[in-house]
Amino acid sequence: MSVAAGNRTLYERASRRMPGGVSSPVRAFGAVGGEPPFIVAGEGCRVRDADGNSYIDLVCSWGPLIAGHAHPAVVAAIAEQAALGSSFGMPTPGEVDLAETIARAVPSIEMVRFVSSGTEATMSALRLARGATGRSALLKFAGCYHGHVDALLAKAGSGVATFGLPDSAGVPPEIARATITVAFNDLEAARRAARENALAAIVVEPYAGNMGCVPPVDGFLEGLRRVASETGALLIFDEVITGFRLARGGAQELLATAPDVTCLGKVIGGGVPIGAYGASRALMERVAPVGPVYQAGTLSGNPLATAAGLATLALLDRAAFERLERVGALLQRGLEAAIARARVPARVQRAGSLLTLFFTDRPVRNEDDAKTSDRLRFAAFHRAMFRRGVLLPPSQFECWFLSLAHDDDAIEAIVGAAGPSLEEVA
Numbered sequence: 001m002s003v004a005a006g007n008r009t010l011y012e013r014a015s016r017r018m019p020g021g022v023s024s025p026v027r028a029f030g031a032v033g034g035e036p037p038f039i040v041a042g043e044g045c046r047v048r049d050a051d052g053n054s055y056i057d058l059v060c061s062w063g064p065l066i067a068g069h070a071h072p073a074v075v076a077a078i079a080e081q082a083a084l085g086s087s088f089g090m091p092t093p094g095e096v097d098l099a100e101t102i103a104r105a106v107p108s109i110e111m112v113r114f115v116s117s118g119t120e121a122t123m124s125a126l127r128l129a130r131g132a133t134g135r136s137a138l139l140k141f142a143g144c145y146h147g148h149v150d151a152l153l154a155k156a157g158s159g160v161a162t163f164g165l166p167d168s169a170g171v172p173p174e175i176a177r178a179t180i181t182v183a184f185n186d187l188e189a190a191r192r193a194a195r196e197n198a199l200a201a202i203v204v205e206p207y208a209g210n211m212g213c214v215p216p217v218d219g220f221l222e223g224l225r226r227v228a229s230e231t232g233a234l235l236i237f238d239e240v241i242t243g244f245r246l247a248r249g250g251a252q253e254l255l256a257t258a259p260d261v262t263c264l265g266k267v268i269g270g271g272v273p274i275g276a277y278g279a280s281r282a283l284m285e286r287v288a289p290v291g292p293v294y295q296a297g298t299l300s301g302n303p304l305a306t307a308a309g310l311a312t313l314a315l316l317d318r319a320a321f322e323r324l325e326r327v328g329a330l331l332q333r334g335l336e337a338a339i340a341r342a343r344v345p346a347r348v349q350r351a352g353s354l355l356t357l358f359f360t361d362r363p364v365r366n367e368d369d370a371k372t373s374d375r376l377r378f379a380a381f382h383r384a385m386f387r388r389g390v391l392l393p394p395s396q397f398e399c400w401f402l403s404l405a406h407d408d409d410a411i412e413a414i415v416g417a418a419g420p421s422l423e424e425v426a
């Protein structure tokens with residue numbers, strides 16, 4: 001690799017032509033300092049940058065790569081489809097197979113519509129809820145991120161929280177006013193909001209992943225189900241992160257409750273752009289061309305994405321989820337021991353293969369708790385891990401993503417890097 005094409009040169013060139021030198025804000029390393037690596041290749045649980053450095057990757061493309069980088073079955077599926085053509089703008093067999101696979105895995109979904117991103121999935125689910133209820137208002141939870149949809153950017157987590165933006169500029173006030181926000185895990189506040197407003201929808205990440213990993217407290221989601229049913233709002237689970245990650249049936253498989261509408265993305269495309277929203281037949285038949293809720297897309301249900309998605313979902317059997325749980329628990333135990341040795345105020349929160357090390361010692365149940373984390377310490381820890389060859393998501397308010405390619409050796413190496421890194425920042 002020539003020096004002229006190294007990280008520094010690429011970042012300078014990128015910064016001249018792309019805002020912040022990136023195509024999505026959190027990639028810019030603004031919250032942790034330094035400059036982002038430019039990735040040229042990935043294999044298994046590792047990525048290699050333009051300077052030739054290799055890292056154990058805990059970003060995993062922010063979730064899609066549950067099989068790891070360049071899994072041979074996924075590569076073969078994409079190559080085979082690419083040779084047949086990459087897009088037709090006509091129905092293809094792959095989307096039928098993927099729709100059936102999703103409906104078999106997620107009992108609350110009878111029909112799906114494919115789109116090209118998680119943002120499109122939540123945007124369209126919201127339109128469906130508004131079309132079905134004839135109402136406009138919606139309830140979301142502070143710190144939950146549902147993509148960059150105007151109506152869903154209020155108190156959004158992820159990059160919006162990372163960069164300290166209260167909301168985004170450019171969202172018309174009349175749209176922002178239709179969004180009511182309460183604290184995640186606060187069922188009472190949600191119930192009040194639903195009684196005081198005619199809500200079209202209650203939108204929630206069932207396990208929040210965009211303020212770091214924050215599981216629901218007992219009864220929260222079941223309570224939201226009751227509140228939605230009692231007040232005539234639709235309950236939308238945004239399972240863009242958790243779908244086919246916490247279980248084949250997503251978070252809802254782990255719960256005694258089901259939403260009206262589910263949003264999917266990430267894992268179902270195996271690293272190629274895709275999103276989907278699904279619900280009962282009665283609800284989905286309100287979507288065009290059968291019903292009056294209009295929604296469309298040139299590349300929707302793209303055959304490369306459905307091929308990569310199907311190849312990925314084929315790997316996700318019971319043994320795969322047991323393996324993800326086992327390596328997740330191994331990493332958690334290793335990090336907790338390292339935290340104790342370094343005597344640094346920090347805690348690990350985890351759900352399966354999603355995990356966050358928060359630099360606070362108080363349990364994180366909502367965004368306010370997450371914001372008690374010491375972000376300067378996280379930034380120093382991120383840099384220390386990066387120097388030791390571990391690529392973490394460059395924000396305190398994100399999950400680390402494990403994949404089937406993270407084996408015991410990789411976990412040992414991550415924990416081995418975390419020990420001295422935590423001592424350094426203690």
Ligand SMILES: Cc1ncc(COP(=O)(O)O)c(C=O)c1O
Pocket residue numbers: 062117118119120122145146147148205209210238239240241265266275
């Ligand atoms: C829970 C959740 N919903 C929606 C989105 C938006 O998905 P996309 O980035 O594919 O538009 C994200 C992205 O990280 C997400 O985490």
